[in-house]
Amino acid sequence: MITPAADNPNRLKNEAAPSPVGLKNVPATQQAISLQLQGEVPKWVNGIMYRSGAGRYNILLDNGDTHHISHPFDGLAMLHRFEINGETQTVKYSSRHTSHGVERRIGERDPTLLTFGPDPCKTIFGRMQTVYHHISRFGSNAKLQENDPEFDMVNVTITPNFPLGERLEAETGIPRGQALVIKRDANTLQVVDNTTLEPIKMFTYGHISDKLQGQLCASHHQYDEETDEYVNFMVKLGPFPSFQLFILGPYLPNPSQPPPEPRLCEPIWRHLGAWKTMQPLKPAYIHSFSLTKNYIIIPNFPYYYSFGGLSAIYYSCAYQTFYWDETRPTLFQVVDRHTGRHIATYDADPCFAFHSANAWDEEIKLPGGGTEHVIYMDYCTYENTDIVDASFELGKLSSGDIDLAQVAPAKFVIKKHTRDKKNHAIAPSQVRRYRLGHVPSPSSSKRWTPDAWSFGLEYNKRRVASYSVLGYDLELPRFNPRYNLRPYRYLWGVCESRHAPSYASGAVVNGLIKLDLNRPYEGKNTDEKSSAKIWDEPGSSCSEPIFVPNPEGTAEDDGVILSTVNTIDQDKQESHYLLILDAATMAELGRTTLGTFHATTIHGSFVDIHGKGVAVN
Template sequence: MITYAENNPTPGQPAPSPVGFENVPVIETPIDLKVEGSIPSWVQGTMYRSGSGKYNILLDNGDTFHVGHPFDALAMLHRFVIQGNRVQYSSRHTSNGVERRIKAQDPTLLTFGPDPCKTIFGRMQSVYHHISNFGSNAVLQESDPEFDMVNVTITPNFPLGEVLENETGIKRGHGLVVKRDANTLQLVDSNTLQPLKMFTYAHVDKKIQGLLCASHHQYDETENEYVNFMVRLGPFPSFQPFITGPYLPNTSVSLDSPLPPPHTRLCEPIWRHLGAWNTMQSLKPSYIHSFSMTERYIIIPNFPYYYSFGGLSAIYYSCAYQTFYWDATRHTLFHVVDRQTGRHVATYDADPCFSFHAANAWDQLETLPGGQTERVIYMDYCMYENTDIIDVSFELGKQQSNQENGSNKMDGSKTKIDLDKVSPARYVHIKKHTDGKQDHAIAPSQVRRYRLGRVPEPTRTEHYQSYQWFSREYNQRRVASYQVLAYDVELPRFNPRYNLKPYRFLWGVCESRYAPSYASGTVVNGLIKVDLDQPQQVLNTDKQSTAKIWDEPGCSCAEPIFLPKPEKTAKEDEGVILSIVNRQQECFLLVLDASTMTELARTSIGKFNMNTIHGSFMDQHGKGVAVN
């Protein structure tokens, strides 16, 4: 959307957003923050958070370009150095190249949200420019570290590989990388947050090829391996997991210690025989933000939220939102890959559902009646019955409505768009799935624990590898069952010491008791801890709920980061929770006792809202201890 210069109430500055987004000020020189309360002395290290920074961009002619979806706002990174009861903060905008492309009206710029101003003719022009400029854009991306938008997850100690290490001078284990759901990554300086290099996984290893991947990787500390997967689009789409290591030096030595040569293993592409035998439906590429892994298996979810025309429609619409479609008639599929052999060993059917975020997973051998055994996978997801939650993403970061003090209601009305101040007005409204629903209410997420039974055991025998594609056991139809353990938990985090193992506690964000459903206006929420060993079949606001919640009126909390207490004898839920909280025109860092969910400390960052979703924490020795 465009606000013309003559309608700008703030000449010389970007015009205010007609849909409620405000730019976030940058603080590149670190500042000390005043702490109220006491941060435990063992909390030592650096928290990084990624998110959105600029929504309203002043163009050279005085007009203002307005971003319509928060995922498309220019990227911004935040850095908090915590030492005892001291906190130092800095931030940086990291998409200046994208801002230049917006000012130049680059038709090849892909976004998540739709452009309400683009006509059918404009879409056809985009198709032409995407095709004709494909090669030149690749060259520009190679030379401009801020050419594209990367602002989802941030990963310390990223395994860059020898080529990037030699090019950038970043030593093994020292790379700080921002990721997204596409094969585009951004290396940044861990101290200044300055972008250093835009790259793809092919830079890490030429064998890794594809267009899409998960923002959230998996890490096996025992095997010292980084795991993700690539999605190849086209007439014969496929998923292909890959394993890269060594991820980190041994934790008992310095990060500067020498490492053995890096390696990458590609797993077998998942595409063969899926339609004919073991799932009864053909494989279609779908939107996948995260996935699961156990000691023996990689499990890739395949939700019925598909890319239309195999993803080719993205270059027509120039956005992801209008490319996706939900098909409630098809099953969710869970594709299981053997980590030892790299082979796809089974696929499980489940009810149609959708999830952004997986929690923990593990596999174990169980004894059946009669003495036989079976290998079972358990995996937890924050699951939704459909994709209405996608519509909620339009509201992330919007300024909060006025709240009635002391009541359980909030004015959920959206900021009105003055159609005379945007161009062209008739294209402003984008119809969403939640339009027409009372109060825009959506069903809360369910923490579902899926059980995948009779999983084929890992084996390295050549006989089994060549035989499995034709065996009756491999091609049988398998069904995933699940149990609901809790409701209304999103952006899940758990104690990283229990990764790939049975665990008990889960932390996340939840809807606020002081506000209506997420989709009613701005996203207002609290922080939650649930005990998965005590499943609850009631909502968190019910008096019978066993959940522990931090929730204050008018607060909107970002993803919690759990830091475990360093003592080896510490209980699973002993530690702290770090979160960023926005309240009206205030932003503060919140520190909670993770066990009781009571406040330990907070520190004000500024009179603005910081719009972040994900974050990671790196200890004082430079090792990521809570990575997302």
């Protein structure tokens, strides 16, 4: 969207015109400032919280026009850094915009920019030109990205201690185990300085190993602290997508030993075809997946890339590329973590999820003396993909009493899939615990074992995943990282605010919630019988909570919750602050205001005073 210079009320100030959909630019604070703390921080909380998100939506062009970004996911990248010291009761804050190369490309009208939200101004002829430019500029764009650390926009998850590999360690000068990397759902990553947040290098997984090739990967990797292994996968798009699983590690430094050589598990290309359903696997949107001690489980929700993903270069956006097919099941592809072999596929009801929570596998004794290998995995699940439409309104909070006329989509925004539904009805998320029963044991999936023939027969059996609902209305899930890959009890996340209309009304306004998964409840979280504990204030909207465990704690919920909050008071004054809660009671311990602005951050991570990630997403 473009606002002509003549229609810009701020043109005399040399400022961008205000957004027609209510998204505002966020000021950067590159020099760290000390913040005034209200309340207190537990003395044991010492480290740095990083958050990634969007910071610029309205770009002033050289000719005076203003380019407007309409979808919150497409806001130009911004990083935030909070240095928290419980011993001295101090909090220091800094932030930085990290997509100046994208801003330059917008000014140059680069037709190869890919976004999440649609461009309603692009004609069919313009889309055909875009296809041509994507093909003709592929090589030149790769060279530009190699030399410009801000060439593309990467602002989803933020990963400390990332395993860069020898090539990038030598090129960037970053010691092993100290890289701070930003990721997204495409094979484009960005390493930044862990103090100044300045972008250093844009790269792909192919820079780590030339064996790792593909267009897509998960923003949320999985990590096994016990083995010090980083797990993810690559997807090659096309009519028959290929999945390439890989494990990196160990990389964290050990002062008593020389630096270990980086290890890359042998990546194996596999077409994870669903033999048991006799349906070919289609490329689907995968934001996160599950890991256990013995298995990697990749979900395949029926939210597909049309034309094998090739339509992305026609539309130049993801939203118009995806389509929901309620006639097809969700598939869970199970891969033996030790051999890389695809050993089973499980059918489930059609559904959708952005985020997985925890997962584990165990061997259960059966009556009569037998055993059954079972995988349990938790997801924040929706009955369809209408929640993607709700994402258009993320960060458009206007007041405690929201004026829906202000947050409703602008008239020229492309028709959304929920528009024909009554009140844009969107069901809340369900915390589902999936059970995958009779999983082939890791030993039975090894090559050339005596029971290889019987395993082949077992592989072709149709398997069905069952699930139970443990809670409702929880998204952006976080749990105590000490319980990763094993049974756990508590889950924290965001929930709909009680002081604002629901997501179905077109506003995304969040409170914070803690659920006791051992006490499932089918009613509302606000009911007296519910075990849920909620922090929620009028006019406030919270970002993903980060659980930081007490180093000396023994209880699973002994820790703090860190979140950032956008709020607006009765005088319509905006502010943004860091919130610190007692994780067990969800009672407020302290807060500190960053400034009179709103900033939308989705994910974050926390590292201790030694630079080791203790709460990573």
